[in-house]
Amino acid sequence: MTLFRTRRGGxxxxxxxxxxxxxxxxxxxxxxxxxxxxxxxxxxxSTELTTxxxxxxxxxxxxxxxxxxxxxxxxxxxxxxxxxxxxxxxQNLTANAPKLLASDTPPDLIRLPTLGDTVKxxxxxxxxxYFDAYGWDKWPASQxxxxxxxxxxTRGSGSLYQLGLGYSVTxxxxxxxxxxxxxxxxxxxxxxxxxxxxxxxxxxGVQPIMSGDKDGVVNFVVQAAMNxxxxxxxxxxxxxxxxxxxFDTEGNVKGAELIRKWADAGYFPSDINAIDYFTFNSxxxxxxxxxxxxxxxxxxxxxxxxxxxxxYFLAPPATAGGKHVAMGAANSFSVAAKSKHxxxxxxxxxxxxxxxxxxxxxxxxxGASPGGDPSLALPSVESGSLIGQALxxxxxxxxEDGQVDFMANxxxxxxxxxxIPESQLLVTSQITGQEFVExxxxxYEGEVG
Amino acid sequence: MSTRxxxxxxxxxxxxxxxxxxxxxxxxLTPALIAYISFVIWPLILGVQYSFYxxxxxxxxxxVGFENYLTVVTDPTLLASIANAFILVAFFTVIPVGxxxxxxxxxxxxxxxxFTTISQTILFLPQIIPLAAAGIAWSWMYAxxxxxxxxxxxxxxxxxxxxxxxxxxTALPAVGLIGSWVLTGLCTVLLLTGISKIxxxxxxxxxxxxxxxxxxxxxITLPGLRQEIxxxxxxxxxxxxxxxxxxYTSTQGGPGRATLVxxxxxxxxxFTQSDVGLASAFGIVLMVLVLAVVLPIQRLSRTSxx
Numbered sequence: 001m002t003l004f005r006t007r008r009g010g011x012x013x014x015x016x017x018x019x020x021x022x023x024x025x026x027x028x029x030x031x032x033x034x035x036x037x038x039x040x041x042x043x044x045x046s047t048e049l050t051t052x053x054x055x056x057x058x059x060x061x062x063x064x065x066x067x068x069x070x071x072x073x074x075x076x077x078x079x080x081x082x083x084x085x086x087x088x089x090x091q092n093l094t095a096n097a098p099k100l101l102a103s104d105t106p107p108d109l110i111r112l113p114t115l116g117d118t119v120k121x122x123x124x125x126x127x128x129x130y131f132d133a134y135g136w137d138k139w140p141a142s143q144x145x146x147x148x149x150x151x152x153x154t155r156g157s158g159s160l161y162q163l164g165l166g167y168s169v170t171x172x173x174x175x176x177x178x179x180x181x182x183x184x185x186x187x188x189x190x191x192x193x194x195x196x197x198x199x200x201x202x203x204x205g206v207q208p209i210m211s212g213d214k215d216g217v218v219n220f221v222v223q224a225a226m227n228x229x230x231x232x233x234x235x236x237x238x239x240x241x242x243x244x245x246x247f248d249t250e251g252n253v254k255g256a257e258l259i260r261k262w263a264d265a266g267y268f269p270s271d272i273n274a275i276d277y278f279t280f281n282s283x284x285x286x287x288x289x290x291x292x293x294x295x296x297x298x299x300x301x302x303x304x305x306x307x308x309x310x311x312y313f314l315a316p317p318a319t320a321g322g323k324h325v326a327m328g329a330a331n332s333f334s335v336a337a338k339s340k341h342x343x344x345x346x347x348x349x350x351x352x353x354x355x356x357x358x359x360x361x362x363x364x365x366x367g368a369s370p371g372g373d374p375s376l377a378l379p380s381v382e383s384g385s386l387i388g389q390a391l392x393x394x395x396x397x398x399x400e401d402g403q404v405d406f407m408a409n410x411x412x413x414x415x416x417x418x419x420i421p422e423s424q425l426l427v428t429s430q431i432t433g434q435e436f437v438e439x440x441x442x443x444y445e446g447e448v449g
Numbered sequence: 450m451s452t453r454x455x456x457x458x459x460x461x462x463x464x465x466x467x468x469x470x471x472x473x474x475x476x477x478l479t480p481a482l483i484a485y486i487s488f489v490i491w492p493l494i495l496g497v498q499y500s501f502y503x504x505x506x507x508x509x510x511x512x513v514g515f516e517n518y519l520t521v522v523t524d525p526t527l528l529a530s531i532a533n534a535f536i537l538v539a540f541f542t543v544i545p546v547g548x549x550x551x552x553x554x555x556x557x558x559x560x561x562x563x564f565t566t567i568s569q570t571i572l573f574l575p576q577i578i579p580l581a582a583a584g585i586a587w588s589w590m591y592a593x594x595x596x597x598x599x600x601x602x603x604x605x606x607x608x609x610x611x612x613x614x615x616x617x618x619t620a621l622p623a624v625g626l627i628g629s630w631v632l633t634g635l636c637t638v639l640l641l642t643g644i645s646k647i648x649x650x651x652x653x654x655x656x657x658x659x660x661x662x663x664x665x666x667x668x669i670t671l672p673g674l675r676q677e678i679x680x681x682x683x684x685x686x687x688x689x690x691x692x693x694x695x696x697y698t699s700t701q702g703g704p705g706r707a708t709l710v711x712x713x714x715x716x717x718x719x720f721t722q723s724d725v726g727l728a729s730a731f732g733i734v735l736m737v738l739v740l741a742v743v744l745p746i747q748r749l750s751r752t753s754x755x
Contacts, residue, residue, distance in 0.1 A: 031499055031725075032510040095720035102507050117723060121508040214703065271593045271612030273704035413722030416701075424704040430617070447722060 045129040049347045053080050056341055056348065059100060059107035061090045064331075066165055066365040073357055074348060081344060094412070098123060106336035108345050112162065113332060116412040119149045119161055125335040127160040130346040136160075138373045139353070140398060143167055146240070146405045147330055156240035163349045164330025166368030169394045169403070170220055170295045170315075171326060173302055173386075177309040178206050178290050187313040190320050191228055191258070194291075198267045201290040208267040210289025211427075212275030216408065216420040218268070218427050220293035220327070223407050224315040226255030227325040232404055239405045241448055247407075247441040256426065256433030263429045273424045295327075296390035299367035303386045312389040314397065325402040328394070329409065331368065363387060369394040411447045418443035493736075500730035505723040517730035527731065530702075530709040531738070533621060534690045537710065540625025541632055541689035546681050548629075549636025554670050556637075557644045558662075569641065573634040580631065584698030587627045588614055591699075614700050620707045627695050632688065636681050643677035644670060679750030683743050690739050711735045 060067045064087075071083035086107065088096065097112055101123035118124045131137065136144070143164070150158030172194075174187055179197075182204045188194040201208040211218040226235070230251030238245040262268065269275060275283070284292040285305035293315070302310050314324045335345050352358045353372030356379075362370040363379040367387040370379065378395075381388040397403050408415040422439045425431040431439070500517055504510035521527055552572065559565050575583065590596040591613040598610035613623040651669050660668065671678075693712030696702065702709035711731060719728030 030504075030510045030512065031495075031502060032504050032506075032508055091721075098505070098507050098723065117505045117508055121505070123507065214701070271615045274588075274592060274612040274615035411722075413717065413724075416717055416721050420701075421703060421706050421709075428617075428704065430705065 043343055045133050045346075046343045047130075047133050047347065047350075049078060049081070050344060051080060054082070054341055054344050056081060056083050056109065056344060057107040058083060058085045058333075059093065059097075059110040060085055060087050061093050061111050062087045064111070066331075066362060069361045069365055070165065070352060070358055073355075073361060074351060077355075077357075081348075101334075101336050101338075104338075106338050108339040108341050109333050109335055109348075111332070112334040114409050114412045115149050115155065115161060115334070117153070118334070119151070120153055123337055124161050125337045125339060125342055127163065127335065127346065130350070131160050134346070134350045136350075136353075138375075139371065140374060142398075142401060142403060143330065143371055146409075147332060154240055154242050156236065156242070162330065162332040162334045163353070164332055164368075164371055165352055166331045166362045166366045167328060167371045167394070168295050168297060168331060168366070168368045169326060169328040169390060169397055170224070170293065171312055171390075171393055172224070172315055173284070173292045173294060173298075174311050174313070175284070175287065175290055175292075175306065175309060176311050177306075178287070182206060182290070184290075187311060188316050190316050190322075191225075191318050194316055195262075197290070198262065199265070202265065202267060207269060207289045208291065209262070209269075210280060210284040210292045211268060211272060212277060212280035213272045213420070213424050213427055214274055214276040214279075216415060216423065217277050217280055217294070218272060219406075219408060219415075219419055219423050220295070222256065222259050222423055222426070223327055223404075224293055225258045226252045226407075227315065227327070227404060228318040228322075229254040229258075230325075232325055232402070235407075236404055238444075239407060239410045241411065247444060248437050253434050253437050256436045258433070259426055260429065260431075260433045260436075263427045268427050272427055296367040296369075296387070296394070299386035299390045300364075310386065312386050312393065314393050323400045323402055324397060325404060326393070326397055327406050328397060328403040329405050330371070331366070363391065367391075374398070411444065413447055414440070414444060417447075496729045496732055499725050500733050502726045504725045506719075506725040507723075510726070513726065517727045518734065520727055521731050521734050526706060526709070527711075527714055529706060530711050530714045531735075533708060534692065534710045536621060537625050537628065537689040537692055538686055540622070541628040541692070542682055542685040544626075544629040545632035545636045545685055546678060548633050549640050549681070550671075550674070550678075552633075552637045553640035553644055554662075554666055556641060557670075569638060572637045575631045576634045576638075578631070580694040581698045583627055583631055584695040587623075587630075587695075588699040591623055615704055617704055617707050620700055620704060624696055624699055624708050627699065628689065628692065631695075632685055636685070639677055639681060640674055643674045647673040676750055679746055682746050686742050686746070687739055690742070691735065 056071075058067055058071070067083075067085055071085065075082050087093075090113075093111060094113055097110060098116070098118060098121070100106055100110065101118060102121070106123075112118065112124070115124070144160060145156050147162035147164070148158045148160050149155050172187070174184075178201070179185070182197075182200050184197050184200060188197050198208040209221065211221055213219075230249060234245070234249055235252070238247050269283075269289075280292070281294075281298060281301070283289060285302060287306075296312075299312065302312075314326050317324060333349075335342060335349075339345060352362070353370065354376065356377075359370035359372070359376070360379040362368060363381060364387075367390050369391060378391060381391060408419060418440050422431065422436050426433065426436045501512060501514060502510040503513045503516075556565050556568065578586075592598075593610075593612045597613065601607065601610050611619065613619045647669060651673075652665065655665055655669055691712055692710050693716065696708055696710055696713055697716075700708045702713045712735075715728050715731050715735070718724050718731065
């Protein structure tokens with residue numbers, strides 16, 4: 001019984017044939033397009049919504065219901081515009097996004113966490129004309145900066161290629177019931193106070209930090225520590241892939257070493273590398289863990305599960321009275337360069353940022369700040385609710401100019417390829433903070449090259 | 450002259466018939482050939498081509514020669530993932546084929562009846578479960594509060610309970626055992642079929658000679674199953690070296706890179722990091738490795754046939 005050819009001559013022939021075809025393929029034309037931007041003729045920029053019947057397509061991630069609610073409301077206000085939303089998991093969507101955008105029938109609007117090569121390859125639409133036409137210059141420039149990219153692929157400046165359906169902020173949730181049992185009465189004001197609280201919890205038999213690292217969520221804790229020591233602009237320049245920028249800075253190392261110290265002290269769950277995002281959330285809402293580092297998007301869920309036994313605050317600075325620095329980012333969406341409905345999509349995006357009902361939906365569904373012109377009224381929220389606290393945190397961060405991007409967004413591959421595996425080693429005391437920083441930087445250099 | 454004429458006609462007739470048969474054969478082969486060329490050969494050629502370029506899958510590409518291959522054979526992370534794949538061979542091949550042999554010869558000695566049918570069905574059951582689903586189900590069983598630890602605690606081994614997939618030393622064996630669980634059924638059923646083909650008089654003869662179970666196993670069963678074993682080793686080694694789904698759904702290569710295998714690396718490099726060239730080169734290297742392991746096994750089973 002054989003699975004392969006039995007005649008030796010046949011095998012030889014196959015090899016020769018294969019090499020011949022391969023050689024032919026190699027000497028043929030190189031793969032990929034040689035030109036860059038697709039120059040499909042676009043309708044002239046208009047801020048008037050069409051009266052024709054239009055179907056807009058959106059590619060979004062699963063478990064992100066805000067697009068459903070927003071499009072429902074938009075169609076209610078403008079019945080001639082309907083939507084067709086397709087969903088895929090975050091990981092699949094980000095992996096497939098370039099191919100979707102390059103196809104002949106790209107989605108008009110697509111959830112795109114990292115721009116990557118899409119600008120260079122001419123796959124996403126430049127929104128600058130709409131920026132001028134709609135007067136988006138009134139919106140906070142710092143909120144839009146991470147959504148810009150220069151032609152050579154540096155983020156943070158250049159033309160606008162994305163907008164957010166909500167702008168998130170991250171902080172620390174504290175289980176106040178556990179806290180009061182431990183005699184902790186208020187959220188910590190400095191990193192030192194936070195460390196003391198962690199030690200109290202450990203001594204009191206309470207899991208100090210609930211987190212997971214099967215899929216990387218512990219990096220909210222890791223980066224929150226780094227943020228307090230790092231030079232914010234230097235850190236951002238690395239995340240934006242500026243030339244010569246490095247992750248290996250004194251501040252980042254200090255933050256990573258603090259995480260190693262916490263790992264040594266047993267503040268993380270012992271099986272942290274087997275805990276995924278879902279388990280992490282159900283553990284914390286089930287009353288395990290004094291603190292949980294997470295974003296505003298879980299505010300409504302945590303409130304529902306823990307009622308009044310939970311509070312939310314920005315990660316404390318290293319020194320008392322210091323400025324807050326926290327991760328936050330747009331739930332970023334891009335418009336396909338080949339979209340035939342650029343005007344309509346831009347109208348929709350502008351509407352999301354300005355319409356009262358749309359802004360309310362953003363806040364109610366995601367707990368994120370709706371962004372847009374700061375002079376517009378903020379949506380109403382229940383006072384003292386976690387979502388209310390999240391909105392306050394967002395505006396405090398805006399006032400202190402303390403928002404940084406997520407380091408996971410630095411390059412397309414760095415999160416899965418380096419940050420997750422190295423952080424798994426860091427939070428289980430397998431490598432030092434210095435090693436963590438060096439290894440991530442090495443991977444970064446390999447990818448950005 | 451007159452004697453040669455019929456011979457020529459006959460020759461012409463024979464060659465015409467042969468030609469017709471050849472044409473018919475090619476016609477019958479065509480559908481399969483088209484499918485094989487478009488879905489196996491052509492992608493393979495493209496893969497070889499891509500492996501010589503620096504390309505993100507969409508934009509312009511740059512010819513880089515053997516640079517991608519150089520990266521594959523020098524990058525310690527990628528080499529470590531290849532090493533992990535070879536460790537998995539122990540769990541995907543050695544255990545299933547070994548256990549399968551034992552079970553098959555045990556079942557053979559049993560009287561055919563409901564018990565043997567039920568045990569065969571149960572053994573084969575994991576084979577019909579998608580590997581991705583098996584990975585998810587097992588990651589629950591391996592969790593801190595999962596079935597495995599509950600069982601260990603119940604039999605008084607509470608001291609060794611742990612989160613099996615989170616430990617650096619236990620993750621790879623734990624993932625490997627999922628593969629053993631899936632493949633043992635396949636091996637048992639295939640080997641049982643093989644045993645049923647062995648001439649029963651051989652067993653009678655050796656028993657008359659006073660041989661015991663072991664003697665019987667090594668003298669009759671094992672040599673009789675040589676071809677089946679070669680097929681199973683081939684299939685399971687391929688499964689081990691190109692494993693993806695079980696690991697993707699259970700550990701995603703973690704903790705750290707303890708369970709990283711080439712399949713996961715290639716997927717990440719190609720689709721997340723959009724480095725199609727390097728991913729293709731790694732894919733080609735993986736293919737060569739699989740062939741290097743599998744072809745000698747084929748040859749072994751063939752030469753011993755003669």
